[in-house]
Amino acid sequence: MEQNQHKPRQAADQEFQKSLEQLEDILQENLDEDQGTPPVRNESKNEVELVEDLTVIDLAALEDAVADIEEYLDKKTK
Template identity: 55%
Template sequence: MEQNQDSDRRAADQKFQESLEQLEDILQKKSPEESKKAKLADTTEIDLAEFEDAVADIEAYFDQKEKE
């Protein structure tokens, strides 16, 4: 029975490794330019009001630090 389990585990490991190689091939086919565009698209959805609030918080923090 242990031989069957070992054999099953080896077969599962081999299939898993093949799947990882396929995934790696797919990911490497993506050009660096496509990756940059994807990152840029993600960052352009910043809410201006939230950004302004964050800047105001940072300015208030530095003002407080200067007073101490």
């Protein structure tokens, strides 16, 4: 009986993985369009490009996020 359950689960897992890959492709395409760069998959980027991507941070957005976290923690501890 376990083998009968394993096959549908495996098929569902494969379908789920395929859907995740499609979603990743769509999100990457949208990100590339927003940045005005040609589509490039993350796997093909070298380490320098990844570091450059990580260093482009909106400081105001980061400060807002920190403020939100601090506010949440203050409320939680009271």
